[in-house]
Amino acid sequence: MSAKLERFVSPGKGNGLRATAKIKRGEVLFSAEPLACCVANKQVRDVCHHCFIRHKTLLRCSQCKMARYCSITCQKQAWPAHKRECKCLWSLLPRIPTDSVHLALRLIFALLSPSKGSTGVLYTLEEHESHLSSMSEQKRQGLSQLASMLEMYLQQEAPGLAQEMMSALPPSCRDPLSLIAKVTCNCFTISDGELREIGVGLYPSLSLLNHDCRPNCVMVFEGTKLQLRAVRDINPEEELTISYIETLSLTEDRQRQLKDQYHFTCRCQRCDTQDKDELMLFGDKATWRLLKEALPRLERLKAESDWQALFENCRHLLSTVGADIPDENLYKLRMIDMALDASVHLGHWAEAMRYGEKTLPVYRQYYPDPHPVHGVQLMRVGKLKHHLEHVDEALDIFKQAYGILKLTHGDDHPLTTDLLVKMEECRSEIDQQSSSTH
Incomplete structure (x- = not known):
């Protein structure tokens, strides 16, 4: 455990961890096997x-x-x-x-x-x-x-x-x-570099970390090894927090999940202000409710890996019902993400890129940088751009992804090293194109 951390009693929360010295964003605070x-x-x-x-x-x-x-x-x-x-x-x-x-x-x-x-x-x-x-x-x-x-x-x-x-x-x-x-x-959900769930593990000392819907730390895994990294500058005496759940959801839904699973009521600033709830429910309610009601069925198709049916259902709903709803709407965004997943699995690269591009401005609003989810999504869209030979655009998106992942994952993480290789490939291809036109 880093010398910059200590155990303390957090008011209203019980046991917690806090900083004993100034911590810079991107700094590794803890590393452990389960x-x-x-x-x-x-x-x-x-x-x-x-x-x-x-x-x-x-x-x-x-x-x-x-x-x-x-x-x-x-x-x-x-x-x-x-x-x-x-x-x-x-x-x-x-x-x-x-x-x-x-x-x-x-x-x-x-x-x-x-x-x-x-x-x-x-x-x-x-x-x-x-x-x-x-x-x-x-x-x-x-x-x-x-x-x-x-x-x-x-x-x-x-x-x-x-x-x-x-x-x-x-x-x-x-x-x-x-x-x-x-x-x-x-227990903690163990995820791969792209934040997809792969397992569960117990890391006893890190159970001291309390939850915040806009935390100052993130946990990233390499295999089963866990790293705790600061994503904001943290002052001495400030409590270290992580998010126990996926935060891209309405305050009411986050509160319910935290109460059901972890037995506490979240009183963080984001919950108190219900920040972003209005934006997440943007659009005509009668229309977006149709998207919301379709999501459980689409989730089942995804769980069954029925990518063709998922792709066709998402495409139909997004082009009919979803056409009148802004991309910021939470239920439309979830459907676009599922359409992206299905397109990638089916090798429909142009559609995948189109869906991916739609998510980026919305992710930027919902995931304040540096957030690993935003970094991974940028890298994903960059790979699609690169595959479809939009090399200049790919390099620009990869640079944005690197600005985030170097802080959330670190330069030594396999995902970041893969990203650096992709950036070098793009630069090399741009140089070759430039020399062939002169």
Whole structure:
């Protein structure tokens, strides 16, 4: 943990982290590997279960049939952590644990392993809140079912020893229900460089960070390694904050999600002023409601990777209903983004570029720089421009992306190095065009 950070009690929030010295934007404040992590179920076929990098072809564990690896090396390195869960996963096939149960299972094995030290942490798992007392009965029942599933998996690993194993854990982690509650309230979504979800992990000290809908820090992952970076200049004594959720949503929806998932009411400046809500609902309500009502169906098509149907539905809705709604409208913007995804998957590059271009002015309004989401979107549109040989425009967009990503991801992140290569390719092509015309 950086010497520039310290633990403190944040008024109205409980435990928190604050700066002890001046911090400049772009500065790395913390870097850590997880205490435990696992690939998300919906990414299980596409991401290596050891290095967490996407690959088109993966080797499958011959026993549990669930774990997948990009190489023999990754498979061997993963085996010490995987061997205990492998038996649990195999014995209960075709049932597959939820992400939170899988993470809790890995956490138990990590805590029972003497190699997992916890020196230098500011916040231990023992101190993590379960929030069971503030949960609705319905939510407690749902977590109780997950706790029962966790016990069932443990019994497969060591019949009759599950109770003995749990007793070796820290006192507040011995009850399966309390452990599952702690995991669901304190885990982080692990994302790739382009901010797509790939897994979940526990980083105990970073659970001290409180939420703000316009935070002064962001978390970026490289594989499972997490980096906390400042995106604004931070003064001594100022609290460090991150966003727990995707912030491109209405105040009411953000508040509901934070209350349901993390058990608190956000009182940040953005929530108090309901900043951008009016802009997000721009346009005729009766018209944009048709777009809003269509989104769940489109999300299902996306989840099923039915790109052709998604593309046709989005294109039809955007050209008819959406034609009378400004691009700033939240529901239209979500549909444009889905049309962009579908176009890319289908190789419709010209349409993809057209949809991507529509999003950029809107992203600029909704994501104050430097924001990783805006940087990644710029890079995506730049790649489309480059592919379609709009080289000058591509270079300009890549430069804008680099201005953001060098602060949010850093120059050493694979995404930024890829971006720098793309910029060099554009410059080289522009030089060749220039010399051939003289």
